[in-house]
Amino acid sequence: MIKKISLKFGSAPGEQAVSFDCTPVTVFVGPNNSGKSKALSEILHFCSEGTKVENNIILSDLIFDEPSEQAAKQNLEHVKLMPRRGESLQLGNTIVGKKSVRYHMPEHDLLAWLLAPNTNSHAFCFYYLSYNTIILNGQNRINLIEDQPAGDLQQPAHSSFQVLFRDDNKRSEVRRIVHEAFGLYLTIDPTNLGQLRLRLSKRAPSTAMEERGIHDEAVSYHSASLPIHSGSDGIKAFTGMITEIIAGDPKILLIDEPEAFLHPSLAYKLGKEIAQATLGSDKRIFVSTHSPNFVMGCIQSGTPVNIVRLTYRNEVSTARILPNHEILRLMRNPLLRSTGVLEGLFYEYVIVTESDTDRAFYQEINERLLNFKPEWGIPNCLFINAQNKQTVKTILKPLRSLGIPAAGVVDIDILKEGGTVWTSFLESGFLPSLSYRPYSDIRAAVKQSLDLSGSCMKRHGGLTLLNESAREAGNNLFDELARYGLFVVRHGELESWLQELQVSHHGPTWLIEVFNKIGEDPDKPNYLKPGDDDVWRFIFQIKEWFFRKDRKGIPF
Incomplete structure (x- = not known):
């Protein structure tokens, strides 16, 4: 998806500006006020508009991969929307967008933009990538666990809960991660008709129907479980992010300080699971963090990771790509690990x-x-x-x-x-x-x-x-x-x-x-x-x- 990132400065004044090939996970680290969160917001803007901004502080440019025709067609299907009742659609056109945002566009043009995203960066980002990019920061990561509409089962899923409810494999994966983190089983409860809500149970559902049904056994099972709203902010934030990454399936995910509300061991697990979720996909995850535990989790996941250290002092910015093998050395050496050197x-x-x-x-x-x-x-x-x-x-x-x-x-x-x-x-x-x-x-x-x-x-x-x-x-x-x-x-x-x-x-x-x-x-x-x-x-x-x-x- 994103092939290369160029920043506006290098490792020291006068040094060549940093430019690097994008790995599945890129983590921005550094002191407070060094530009980590700003880097995320500038990437978000580019992925939404596809245009360079001269007064950017961190980001200089993004270069996208140019997909095969088959991959481009698959990407187009990812953002297509079904016509609503009574909605007319001209021959050769399709509808793209998300939720209430809908554009009627010639399918030929959309495909051309997807095939050549760098030549048509504004159209590519505006009509495709912006609907596949999400930023998680502050309170909105907790809001991810709020009840969601169940939707029409005869129509494509439009939310992470709808995907989770329908996809046994993704539901099982999220349940595994949450159970390993908290010792409770995440379930998706449809018994409030028309709404889907998350619960935490002491036991896994015995059958899919016990979880997905609305009969007496399902009602009894869910009523004995804890509504996730009753959990701590850490449980809600962790579960919301994992659910969005796996079920929401964004192409570009930006997370600002994912360790907020999390115990260090949970920050480590979150980093590891987030990184592993990108394996075998074209997802790109960008993170701003102050947590060495999160960084350790990302690196030890086995997923290719870029660690970018930013600094800012006396109106001078620096950026440096940190070699993973050097960070692994810090983590593996017992003396270094015991001193908290990371x-x-x-x-x-x-x-x-x-x-x-x-x-x-x-x-x-x-x-x-x-x-x-x-x-x-x-x-x-x-x-x-x-x-x-x-x-x-x-x-x-x-x-x-x-x-x-x-x-x-x-x-x-x-x-x-x-x-x-x-x-x-x-x-x-x-x-x-x-x-x-x-x-x-x-x-x-x-x-x-x-x-x-x-x-x-x-x-x-x-x-x-x-x-x-x-x-x-x-x-x-x-x-x-x-x-x-x-x-x-x-x-x-x-x-x-x-x-x-x-x-x-x-x-x-x-x-x-x-x-x-x-x-x-x-x-x-x-x-x-x-x-x-x-x-x-x-x-x-x-x-x-x-x-x-x-x-x-x-x-x-």
Whole structure:
């Protein structure tokens, strides 16, 4: 149906605009206000009107597949309407549309437009694709479970409930999915004559007639079931979307934040079932989501999926197609999965720390900057932790491979890590490989100078232990790492921050005491507000790297 999509911008300013072949499922991810929902609305407009809009923000163009003559004729049959009683129809004409919208058109013209949709994009979209495109957003996904007219069984089905009532296979498929999700059996109840309504039963109907009939046994069966209106918003939204996808059978389906009202496990299942519903068909599904669980479900369905990450900051938009194998790597690695690293898809920036104690401290510092010194704080930033400094790189590299600005924060004893550990740390920051040897030599020399000082580099001052020449060499090394988003605590370790508080412990005990001393109520005199140096400036330096237009370390 849709063959190719072109956007208006690329992975960075000056880079070629993104254009990609359309897979059955395309998922737009990214931070808030990055344009995900706007992308859906612009695709919807194109599928309705078939014309380019110059003031579009996201979408540049859509290219459609050109079907065979047989496929075009089948598509035409999909939108044909039967004449109403007393409605005249000229020879060679047919009626197309949906529900109350009806157009009398020459069948020859309609077929020509279907055969050449790109040449006749306006007519193709206006008279065909617009009736096969649906957007689900906000409240309308819940309204999908409202009672629907039963219709005339001697006429083609015109609604998802009518299709569900008549098609045993589709009804069985929807029932399977809903039962796996909620442990209840979805049934379609015709006993309110002239209306079809959905119910949830503790048991499946014993026969088709027990479900589809209006005799005593059918009435008794349905009266013992729960009206779906009595279910939670999650049940209603999930069931409505599944019903519309399978029974409504749209060619183009756009869903904005499908995870709304859903538990994470249900978001995962919805993603998987939605994606699998496109297999073997020419359907195209476009989704805007904030749910890593939904994304995981789509990818693990086995269906070809495009993941498109959008960002917008300082009037600059970016778009990047994320490789599925990289996302699968994030999901399959136990360490990465346990840290919730896939959440990074939905933030502008990510900071990776050595431990949970580091993460909690730096996150609190950033929150105070955002509240009291916002020009220094990092907005829309996710803080996640590795297990130690050796595993910081394990999280950084795949995030950056996806184009996500991720900064690493480590203590000064990273200098102890030589060989492949040091090299892999540089690799995670995407430093040029030719620089590995000279930086390794400098690392070894600075470490040796620190060892000769006879003091612990972490606890007794870090680079301040060195003479002027060695200290300059250490600072130059760390300055270069910082250009690539690798930040080292130069005066030691986490516990060397805010020394004026005189906290003597280490690790989690240090964190508890620090949090006690910095206060929790901004109106109290003991509440610590941001200063101009110490850890406050450290976070600001990370922000400067995030906001640099010539930022190093993120591959295009």
